Amino acid sequence: MAKKKQRRGGAAAGAGGTPATVALTEAGTAFTVHSYAHDPAAASYGAEAAAAMGVEPARVFKTLLAEVDGALTVAVVPVSGSLDLKALAAAAGGKRAAMADPAAAERAxxxxxxxxxxLGQRRRLPTVLDASAAEHATICVSAGRRGLEVELAPADLAGLTGAVLAPIARR
Known part of the structure; x- marks a missing residue:
């Protein structure tokens, strides 16, 4: 069972916080932290998170990095689906998209x-959030480490990341 902690703007996320929770706190955004014991043998980080938190997979979103015409781009899609690279390229105003090298994603x-x-990435990258996020009052995304998720309003996530909403997920 996942542990929950309610955080509101102004609440201290500092000690032990991740760059994501610090960014949310500094922005004054309401969010809930969900933590769970990560199983290193889990086949899918997103499916593991959804099951551990007892949240429907359509509300848990994974963060993927792709290269759109050579530029790193963040794609945020439900764990219940997969990323449509052609749709991502179109949404980002490019022609071609391919998954980014994992080492490049970690460095960036x-x-x-x-x-x-x-949230809270080293440098701000163009971000596209799947349009299905708008169907939910709140969604969950990684809080910056395995076994830690934040739940927040999709509009807050889009505002903080400068995300474009577009249908980029395949069901």
Whole structure:
């Protein structure tokens, strides 16, 4: 069972916080932290998170990095689906997209694979959030490490990351 901690803007996320939770706190954004024991043998980080938190997979979003015409781009899609690279390229205003090298993704974001958050990255990258996020009052994304998720309103996530909403997930 996942542990929950409610955090609101102004609450101290500092000690033990991740860059994602610090960014949310500094922005004054309401969010809930969900932590769970990560199983290194889990086949899918996102499916593991959804099951551990008891949240429907359509509300848990994974953060993927792709190269769109050679530029790193963040794609945030439900764990219940997969990324449509052609749709991502179109949404980002490019022609071609391919998954980014995992080492390049880790260097650019400052996070490890399986714990990459769309929030609090080392440098701000173009971000596309799947349009299905708008169907939910709140969604969950990585808080910056395996076994830690944040739940927040999709509009807050889009605002903090400068994300474009577009249908980029395959169901």
């Amino acid at each position: 974001t400052g996070y490890v694979r399986g714990g990459i958050s769309p």
